[in-house]
Amino acid sequence: MPFTTGFVLPAGTLSRAPQPVLPTGDGLVLRPWRAEDAPAVHAVFQDPLMHQWHIRSCDSEAEAAGWIEEWRASWETERDAQWAVADAESDALLGRVALRGVLLSEGVAEVAYWTAAAARGRGVAARATTALTRWAFDEIGFHRLELMHSVANPASCRVATKAGFTLEGTKRSATLHPDGWHDMHLHARVQDDRDRP
Numbered sequence: 001m002p003f004t005t006g007f008v009l010p011a012g013t014l015s016r017a018p019q020p021v022l023p024t025g026d027g028l029v030l031r032p033w034r035a036e037d038a039p040a041v042h043a044v045f046q047d048p049l050m051h052q053w054h055i056r057s058c059d060s061e062a063e064a065a066g067w068i069e070e071w072r073a074s075w076e077t078e079r080d081a082q083w084a085v086a087d088a089e090s091d092a093l094l095g096r097v098a099l100r101g102v103l104l105s106e107g108v109a110e111v112a113y114w115t116a117a118a119a120r121g122r123g124v125a126a127r128a129t130t131a132l133t134r135w136a137f138d139e140i141g142f143h144r145l146e147l148m149h150s151v152a153n154p155a156s157c158r159v160a161t162k163a164g165f166t167l168e169g170t171k172r173s174a175t176l177h178p179d180g181w182h183d184m185h186l187h188a189r190v191q192d193d194r195d196r197p
Contacts, residue, residue, distance in 0.1 A: 008107030
């Protein structure tokens with residue numbers, strides 16, 4: 001049965017080229033993950049705040065290395081696209097930003113991020129999200145990017161707002177966290193949101 005509309009983005013839109021390095025222009029760089037990032041990823045996930053908002057724990061550097069292999073491979077499958085957020089000068093790992101649940105045919109993906117404890121309060125997540133969003137819309141041609149966070153996480157809500165994502169509503173009891181089911185704020189940006197960061 002034929003489709004009544006064409007695909008927004010064809011298969012191969014991401015994987016036809018190597019995953020790019022994306023400078024933010026303000027001291028950060030989004031770069032593909034490297035095997036040598038494993039110790040830093042493991043250290044980040046020893047922070048109790050990470051356990052509060054993320055459903056995974058990391059028990060060893062070997063486990064972190066496995067995650068990195070998955071993150072690197074996801075570019076080829078076009079299901080996810082994961083970047084390390086690093087200091088542009090020192091290359092110190094400051095966080096992660098990603099497009100998850102990529103649906104190229106619909107031009108839709110979900111933005112996700114985390115920030116290392118030592119880098120919090122410096123706008124790292126908002127700056128990385130803004131750079132990734134600009135690339136996704138302007139260079140690739142995505143139509144809609146969504147961003148969800150627990151309603152109990154006001155810091156993440158500030159990131160979404162600073163990056164120009166409009167709060168569209170609340171998904172009730174939508175995500176299971178370690179302390180139970182959380183309502184989730186749903187933010188989004190669409191290709192036509194040109195007056196945003």
